[in-house]
Amino acid sequence: MRTLFKTVGLLVVILIVTIAGFVLWYGREQNIDFTSYLRTPLNTCNGEVEVNTIEYETLLDWLSNNQSGWTNNPATFAPGYFYRSDEITVSVLDNFVVINFLADGEWSQVQKSANTDAIRNECVGNS
Numbered sequence: 001m002r003t004l005f006k007t008v009g010l011l012v013v014i015l016i017v018t019i020a021g022f023v024l025w026y027g028r029e030q031n032i033d034f035t036s037y038l039r040t041p042l043n044t045c046n047g048e049v050e051v052n053t054i055e056y057e058t059l060l061d062w063l064s065n066n067q068s069g070w071t072n073n074p075a076t077f078a079p080g081y082f083y084r085s086d087e088i089t090v091s092v093l094d095n096f097v098v099i100n101f102l103a104d105g106e107w108s109q110v111q112k113s114a115n116t117d118a119i120r121n122e123c124v125g126n127s
Contacts, residue, residue: 029068029069029070029071030068030070030071030072030110031067031068031070032067032070032101032110033063033064033067034063034067034088034090034099034101035060035063035064037085037087037088037101037102038056038059038060038063038085038088039085039086039087039088040056040085041085042056042059042083042084042085043083043084043085044081044082044083044084044121044123045081045082045123045124046121046123046124049083055121058118058119059083059090059119061118062118062119063090066097066112066114069112069113069114070099070110070111070112071110071111071112072108072109072110073098073109073110073111074109077091077093077098077111080092080093080094080120080123081119081120081121081122081123086102087101087102088100088101088102089101090119092116092119092120092121093116093120094116094120095113095114095115095116096111096112096113096114096116097111097112097114097116097119098110098111099111099112
């Protein structure tokens with residue numbers, strides 16, 4: 001009977017350590033260069049954004065300056081202003097950004113709290 005309790009106790013400890021490790025790994029901050037995911041045209045709720053436009057360059061600069069501090073988040077967010085291509089969707093909300101991106105054939109979602117004034121716009125048309 002003691003052996004059974006020791007075995008069960010050991011399995012519980014292993015399970016707790018495994019879950020804690022996963023939570024720490026999943027919640028870690030990541031450095032991601034999203035500039036390589038930008039393809040044109042980028043679709044927005046106001047139409048297309050092409051390379052060499054002020055809006056495209058502003059987004060590119062913002063992503064270049066915000067490569068660190070991204071965390072995983074499984075929640076679904078109501079999109080605000082967005083930029084979308086086949087490999088990335090950048091949803092811009094008040095003071096944070098949610099990015100869904102295709103990496104190695106699988107979609108991932110990360111978010112970051114940051115000043116979004118430079119890339120946040122209002123949707124004025126239908127897309």
